[in-house]
Amino acid sequence: MSEAAISAEGLVRTFGNVLALDGVDLDVPEGTVLGLLGPNGAGKTTTVRVLTTLLRPDAGRATVAGVDVLKHPDKVRSLIGLSGQYAAVDEYLTGQENLQMVGELYQMSARDAKARARELLEQFKLADAAGRIAKTYSGGMRRRLDLAAALVVRPPVMFLDEPTTGLDPRNRMALWEVIEELVAGGTTLLLTTQYLEEADRLAHDIAVVDRGRVIARGTADQLKAQIGGERVEVVVTDSAALPLAVEALAPYAIGEPTVEPHTRRITVPVTGGARVLADVIRDLDAREILIHDIGLRRPTLDDVFLSLTGHATESDADSESESDAEEDRGDGAESPDGQSAAGRKASRKKARV
Amino acid sequence: MSAVNDSVVVAKRNVRRMTRIPEVLVFGLIQPVMFVLLFTYVMGGAITVPGAASDPNAYKQYLIAGIFAQTVTFAVAGASAGISEDMTKGLVDRFRSLPMARGAVLTGRTMADSVQTALILVVLSVVSLLIGWRTHNDLWKVFCGFLLLLLLGYAFSWIGALIGLSVRSPEAATSAGLVWLFPLTFISNAFVPVATMPGWLQPIAYWNPFSATVQAVRELFGNVPPGMVQTAWPMKHAVPVSIGWSLLIIVVFRALAVSKYRRSDG
Numbered sequence: 001m002s003e004a005a006i007s008a009e010g011l012v013r014t015f016g017n018v019l020a021l022d023g024v025d026l027d028v029p030e031g032t033v034l035g036l037l038g039p040n041g042a043g044k045t046t047t048v049r050v051l052t053t054l055l056r057p058d059a060g061r062a063t064v065a066g067v068d069v070l071k072h073p074d075k076v077r078s079l080i081g082l083s084g085q086y087a088a089v090d091e092y093l094t095g096q097e098n099l100q101m102v103g104e105l106y107q108m109s110a111r112d113a114k115a116r117a118r119e120l121l122e123q124f125k126l127a128d129a130a131g132r133i134a135k136t137y138s139g140g141m142r143r144r145l146d147l148a149a150a151l152v153v154r155p156p157v158m159f160l161d162e163p164t165t166g167l168d169p170r171n172r173m174a175l176w177e178v179i180e181e182l183v184a185g186g187t188t189l190l191l192t193t194q195y196l197e198e199a200d201r202l203a204h205d206i207a208v209v210d211r212g213r214v215i216a217r218g219t220a221d222q223l224k225a226q227i228g229g230e231r232v233e234v235v236v237t238d239s240a241a242l243p244l245a246v247e248a249l250a251p252y253a254i255g256e257p258t259v260e261p262h263t264r265r266i267t268v269p270v271t272g273g274a275r276v277l278a279d280v281i282r283d284l285d286a287r288e289i290l291i292h293d294i295g296l297r298r299p300t301l302d303d304v305f306l307s308l309t310g311h312a313t314e315s316d317a318d319s320e321s322e323s324d325a326e327e328d329r330g331d332g333a334e335s336p337d338g339q340s341a342a343g344r345k346a347s348r349k350k351a352r353v
Numbered sequence: 354m355s356a357v358n359d360s361v362v363v364a365k366r367n368v369r370r371m372t373r374i375p376e377v378l379v380f381g382l383i384q385p386v387m388f389v390l391l392f393t394y395v396m397g398g399a400i401t402v403p404g405a406a407s408d409p410n411a412y413k414q415y416l417i418a419g420i421f422a423q424t425v426t427f428a429v430a431g432a433s434a435g436i437s438e439d440m441t442k443g444l445v446d447r448f449r450s451l452p453m454a455r456g457a458v459l460t461g462r463t464m465a466d467s468v469q470t471a472l473i474l475v476v477l478s479v480v481s482l483l484i485g486w487r488t489h490n491d492l493w494k495v496f497c498g499f500l501l502l503l504l505l506g507y508a509f510s511w512i513g514a515l516i517g518l519s520v521r522s523p524e525a526a527t528s529a530g531l532v533w534l535f536p537l538t539f540i541s542n543a544f545v546p547v548a549t550m551p552g553w554l555q556p557i558a559y560w561n562p563f564s565a566t567v568q569a570v571r572e573l574f575g576n577v578p579p580g581m582v583q584t585a586w587p588m589k590h591a592v593p594v595s596i597g598w599s600l601l602i603i604v605v606f607r608a609l610a611v612s613k614y615r616r617s618d619g
Contacts, residue, residue: 049446053449053450054446074452077450077451077452078452082447087443088444088446090366090370092370093369097369102451104362105363105451105453106451106452106453107358133373
């Protein structure tokens, strides 16, 4: 087993009388990706801030790339790259100037910093906007610029704090591809996210955090197995057809079906993915049961939390609108992005605590 | 020397920002120009300068050093608003996660403020020359007068840095940066002779760090009214007292601001 590039033991941090970290333990082997999964206010950002020397914990120890975070913060800073949930770029500087400034602050010569900035702008598809001030960039462009700024010196350890929160699906996909390339190059990465799917795609290992603690740890498959995996959801047009539909679904179920008569909805746990869905549709059709809506649902963060803690994610109205959006889409292939701009702002504020 | 390099990089960033938001510079200019014109043409007639009562031009000569000095102290507001804005934006996290010198974010800011102050002084000098202000001394002494003004402005921008770090909201920082400057600059020799103030107020005005610079600059510009006699100790040694006050302010407020920046956890 390779050496841990990031390790933390018993991190505790309070803000006033709010316990933000309640003994966080983590380790990330070199060259791997750990996804820190949790709702707003779970302690994800606080953990990242401690590990990136921005915040001193009240108790606990941490090392990054073998260097003690509390004893040698300056050394740690030269080994890490950080990209936060709000793009930390100067909006009155151009893309080129932003990256060049960061390079110069890493003690690169002006010429090297300039060349590296150009290289990164090219790599992140920002070359055309290099001479424009960042204020004129779209949200996705700013995130890319911010990520580029974290990569100026090709640090061996990277921290990405909710890199895709608030991005539209296209920009999210584009950013995922960039992150995957990064990991393929051997960078150790700690990634925080609210989206199970994002952790699923990018992380080798997932740590679920809630109320300042790591409450579960494992690969995406292990966690999903623990939660119960996929389900088929059927909404029938006529509630009189419910018993008939339950009967039709029974052969596919790997557990107890749940029936909600008032919404005419049946949920059945299944395995086998889209193929099962096709079979179910054929079967229902053969029995002449009219379908109002049908979909394959994969576990969401809410499900993880319900299963692990017995309570939902507590992100208020946000999580409700998110799960609605998820249901409407049915297949769960895209992350929920039903948040309003105001909601995002509120959740950012919360996440800082 | 990474501390110097980092400060210069940050200063460059702040100067660049200045060129992208020219409104800030323009409004920074309007106020002192307005003060020069208002004091000269509105108040000037009512204020007599001792020893030069017969000369209608005398108050103008007396006033300009005062306005210049007041103008440089307004660097406080720029520094406090700028730094508190930086602190509330995500950019400060970027800076703090980089292996850069700890004080560089603040030093870079105060350096950029000095550039702005210098620019404002140039414009203000031109306006003052146009309305009839003249220096009566060697050019190098006049130049030293401007250096003293820049030093005072630099010192005050460190006070602004501390305010900006303490207040944490750019709006509050702007007013917190300005509100105490009015008594400070008015209870002084900048606009009226201190001898006309009530006796209990006079020592305060004479020992005001601001007054020392005003008096020193007046001497170096050759703008001290010929008949005016100074008896207070700080006024008789205005140049060294001005330098001493400015250096003291820099040392104290730089130390306070840098340690506050280091401790701020966000």
